[in-house]
Amino acid sequence: MITAEALHVRFGAVHAVRGVSLRVDPGESFGLVGESGSGKSTVLRALAGLTPVSEGRLVIDGQDLARGRDRAFFRKVQMVFQDPYGSLHPRQTIDRILAEPLLVHGLPEARIARALEEVALSPALRYRFPHQLSGGQRQRVAIARALIADPSVLLLDEPTSALDVSVQAEVLNLLADIRAARQLTFILVSHNLPVVAHLCGRIAVMQGGQIVETLDEASLRAGIASHPHTRELIALSRDLEGA
Amino acid sequence: MTTRAWLLSDTPASRRQAVWGRRYQGWLALKRNPLAVAGLVIVLLMLAMAAAAPILATHDPGAQNLANRLQPPSAAHWFGTDELGRDVWSRVLFGGRLTLGMVVAVVALVAPIGLILGAVAGYAGGWLDRVLMRVTDVFLAFPRLILALAFVAAMKPGVESAVIAIALTAWPPYARLARAETLMVRNADYIAAVRLTGASGARIVLRHVLPMCLGSLVVRVTLDMSSIILTAAGLGFLGLGAQPPLAEWGTMIATGRRFILEQWWVPLVPGVAIFLISLAFNLLGDGLRDVLDPKQR
Numbered sequence: 001m002i003t004a005e006a007l008h009v010r011f012g013a014v015h016a017v018r019g020v021s022l023r024v025d026p027g028e029s030f031g032l033v034g035e036s037g038s039g040k041s042t043v044l045r046a047l048a049g050l051t052p053v054s055e056g057r058l059v060i061d062g063q064d065l066a067r068g069r070d071r072a073f074f075r076k077v078q079m080v081f082q083d084p085y086g087s088l089h090p091r092q093t094i095d096r097i098l099a100e101p102l103l104v105h106g107l108p109e110a111r112i113a114r115a116l117e118e119v120a121l122s123p124a125l126r127y128r129f130p131h132q133l134s135g136g137q138r139q140r141v142a143i144a145r146a147l148i149a150d151p152s153v154l155l156l157d158e159p160t161s162a163l164d165v166s167v168q169a170e171v172l173n174l175l176a177d178i179r180a181a182r183q184l185t186f187i188l189v190s191h192n193l194p195v196v197a198h199l200c201g202r203i204a205v206m207q208g209g210q211i212v213e214t215l216d217e218a219s220l221r222a223g224i225a226s227h228p229h230t231r232e233l234i235a236l237s238r239d240l241e242g243a
Numbered sequence: 244m245t246t247r248a249w250l251l252s253d254t255p256a257s258r259r260q261a262v263w264g265r266r267y268q269g270w271l272a273l274k275r276n277p278l279a280v281a282g283l284v285i286v287l288l289m290l291a292m293a294a295a296a297p298i299l300a301t302h303d304p305g306a307q308n309l310a311n312r313l314q315p316p317s318a319a320h321w322f323g324t325d326e327l328g329r330d331v332w333s334r335v336l337f338g339g340r341l342t343l344g345m346v347v348a349v350v351a352l353v354a355p356i357g358l359i360l361g362a363v364a365g366y367a368g369g370w371l372d373r374v375l376m377r378v379t380d381v382f383l384a385f386p387r388l389i390l391a392l393a394f395v396a397a398m399k400p401g402v403e404s405a406v407i408a409i410a411l412t413a414w415p416p417y418a419r420l421a422r423a424e425t426l427m428v429r430n431a432d433y434i435a436a437v438r439l440t441g442a443s444g445a446r447i448v449l450r451h452v453l454p455m456c457l458g459s460l461v462v463r464v465t466l467d468m469s470s471i472i473l474t475a476a477g478l479g480f481l482g483l484g485a486q487p488p489l490a491e492w493g494t495m496i497a498t499g500r501r502f503i504l505e506q507w508w509v510p511l512v513p514g515v516a517i518f519l520i521s522l523a524f525n526l527l528g529d530g531l532r533d534v535l536d537p538k539q540r
Contacts, residue, residue, distance in 0.1 A: 050435050074441030087432035091454050093261045100450075101440040127255035129265070145436065 031200030084138035136167035279530020285523035293339035302330035357417025365425030458535035465528030469521030
């Protein structure tokens with residue numbers, strides 16, 4: 001479904017992503033873990049086309065992205081951003097925000113009510129502005145927006161890290177339910193190992209712009225990791241859970 | 244349900260209700276500022292008086308009566324008469340039409356141009372940004388009145404050339420402002436999310452970036468109104484705006500200045516009119532800034 005080969009991204013003198021290769025199968029849920037600045041979000045933004053690629057090849061669903069992204073690509077691939085306070089237009093109602101993808105793709109507006117229902121938001125919120133919603137509600141709106149045009153790939157950039165712990169679990173469960181119902185392909189980026197382990201079948205650990213290790217769920221649960229950085233992350237998350 | 248409850252509803256039931264509710268809250272915020280309300284009232288009053296000039300005027304603004312020249316204010320001539328025996332009250336009303344009409348024309352010309360140029364430059368970036376901004380810099384480098392003077396002098400003096408001349412010199416600050424606002428929002432996640440819907444660049448700029456620039460632009464325009472009025476009046480004063488016998492506030496002061504000591508009402512009345520409208524626009528602009536400027540919220 002998604003292939004990246006020897007991906008490099010440079011911002012001026014900063015070499016943020018240094019030769020990342022990954023493969024994600026249809027319906028798979030793939031996690032990218034790493035510290036801040038490890039380049040994991042940049043990989044995601046490069047896939048979405050928000051960050052220009054310096055070198056390497058990206059293929060999604062047989063479509064080589066070097067040739068640009070057409071409207072069909074944006075129906076297929078959608079993204080949920082980290083900060084629900086920054087990813088919703090402050091001057092637009094929820095209704096207007098959700099209507100925008102429908103207008104662009106020429107889809108019926110009846111989908112708005114259905115999308116709100118799918119993310120368990122009350123129809124009463126439909127004509128409110130983002131500043132009138134809580135963080136969790138906003139992130140649900142962002143998820144509804146990403147889903148409204150029926151994508152097959154969802155890119156999730158730390159979708160829960162800006163939320164309260166109690167709300168985090170709700171949003172994670174919502175994402176898991178939606179993935180099961182819609183057979184979506186996920187790429188989830190997070191610095192939080194338990195979050196990734198909750199949602200993802202396969203995990204890649206990034207450090208300094210490179211993937212240092214790829215683990216399946218079983219070896220992650222068992223704590224079998226060969227790279228020292230992965231072991232550090234596992235130990236850290238156990239410390240935090242124990243605390 | 245009262246209109247007020249409908250407007251302030253926490254759970255609007257339609258797009259229209261949500262939008263009007265938001266506007267109503269802005270209005271409530273503006274209403275809390277008495278100076279801004281005073282400015283708004285004066286502006287609306289003067290616009291209404293200018294619009295209703297043919298009804299409110301007691302005399303024909305062009306009718307001369309040399310036997311009756313330079314009369315002090317009286318029951319027949321509320322603000323007296325000028326050097327050709329024309330009624331000053333009627334001339335100020337009709338002059339308001341011309342002066343305020345010029346200002347409105349300048350703003351209608353300038354604000355969209357500045358807004359679009361600035362937003363396009365800011366959103367596109369790269370060479371387009373550089374070209375547009377250097378052109379803006381060139382226009383900014385000229386002193387406003389001097390460039391307008393040169394332009395009017397090159398064309399024939401008159402109301403239309405004055406409007407074009409002022410517009411020519413007034414747009415660069417708006418382009419700069421719109422560009423700065425655009426640069427602030429262009430990398431925001433909510434714009435990235437719109438890009439991910441596959442929307443075209445034009446759609447993103449028009450529907451998502453421009454609304455974010457509008458607030459500060461409206462504030463800036465109202466604050467600039469007074470300087471546009473003063474420039475228009477200044478061109479009129481220098482004989483390059485409206486030509487006699489047309490009544491225009493700047494021109495009226497220019498012809499009346501000879502009588503400032505003995506027949507003070509001739510230049511004073513249009514002067515007070517300019518002062519009042521400039522002050523009112525400034526007060527209104529200050530109030531609007533508190534309501535509209537996103538940075539102050």
